[in-house]
């Protein structure tokens with residue numbers, strides 16, 4: 405592994421055979437999350453591929469010339485040509501391996517893979533999921549000197565990291581940018597000394613043995629497990645939705661509303677998320693049509709009143725989407741009135757879908773007692789039906805899912821575990 409600068413780019417990258425180049429920055433949590441994976445893979449693939457790093461802030465001109473817009477960005481080169489697709493954001497080990505393998509021939513890949521040795525590490529507590537619930541449990545456990553590891557399939561922060569503004573988290577007079585709030589929570593927990601294994605593939609979870617296998621080769625063992633895996637947005641199931649996901653259909657206003665400046669969009673849903681996010685989206689768009697299956701909105705009163713007064717928002721009640729079709733630059737949302745069965749086509753530039761969530765429990769759902777909606781049942785100390793396994797936050801069976809309630813659950817689980825491990 406070698407650090408280079410712009411003046412060495414031509415020689416070290418373009419005149420070399422196979423290269424992986426990491427544009428990184430300082431004060432960049434995703435860069436920190438990548439660093440150990442990059443170093444580890446350099447030991448495996450280093451004889452075949454040159455592992456180079458370049459500090460983006462000091463080599464801005466080159467970064468701009470190459471179109472590198474975020475840190476970290478991994479670029480792959482073969483004989484001076486960029487190949488294999490760039491990786492950026494919360495980069496997983498498996499994604500890097502896929503790109504590295506594409507530079508090499510099959511036999512060599514097999515040989516390298518045969519050198520991957522399984523590893524085992526032991527902790528007191530494994531927390532699965534680094535949203536507000538998991539981060540708070542991590543903070544309390546760490547402050548009680550309990551050896552804890554936080555494992556997440558993405559970067560830390562959970563839903564808060566992609567929420568535009570949070571105005572109801574106590575302690576802040578002004579609304580907080582979601583990303584900053586989650587970043588601060590994560591840094592506080594990390595600074596305490598909690599170990600992070602983030603942007604990983606969770607291959608297997610054994611609740612009985614208290615073992616989690618990540619990235620297929622690394623087994624993490626503990627005395628207790630806290631499940632804090634949150635929820636994932638529901639899909640409408642209408643034809644075209646999957647195909648247009650990320651190509652005109654979005655589930656995140658904070659991430660995508662800015663791309664619809666002076667455009668028209670459709671929002672599917674009528675609950676809190678749909679109505680609150682619609683309000684935010686109208687900062688950008690000229691017109692927004694809410695498609696809602698019931699005869700009135702189900703969001704809280706305050707949000708409803710705001711939406712009903714917003715001149716940019718039009719609402720189609722008792723209407724459901726039946727298909728999403730791309731026609732040139734436009735998305736056609738075919739909707740049907742559930743009573744009259746009359747169909748119409750809504751032409752827009754994009755569609756946002758906010759129709760509720762489902763709990764992330766795929767890897768362990770058969771081992772736990774769940775409620776009728778598939779959320780994990782817990783007692784008042786956040787204990788699940790499986791001995792030594794706790795669950796906190798949005799993934800548990802409860803009435804109100806907010807940052808404050810997830811944080812409270814995390815606190816309770818951590819305090820109960822500290823008592824048990826005394």
Ligand SMILES: Cc1cc2nc3c(=O)[nH]c(=O)nc-3n(C[C@H](O)[C@H](O)[C@H](O)COP(=O)(O)OP(=O)(O)OC[C@H]3O[C@@H](n4cnc5c(N)ncnc54)[C@H](O)[C@@H]3O)c2cc1C
Nearest residue numbers: 533535536537556557562563633634797798805806807810
């Ligand atoms: C659009 C939107 C806006 C919102 N606005 C507000 C608001 O203004 N105020 C408020 O209080 N609440 C708000 N909420 C609700 C709030 O974000 C959630 O209640 C809160 O984030 C729940 O925290 P959590 O830790 O339980 O789960 P999450 O925040 O969902 O975090 C779960 C974490 O687990 C990880 N994970 C998932 N599966 C696995 C796995 N198998 N293994 C390991 N890790 C896994 C995920 O990557 C994620 O990082 C909003 C939610 C949404 C969707």
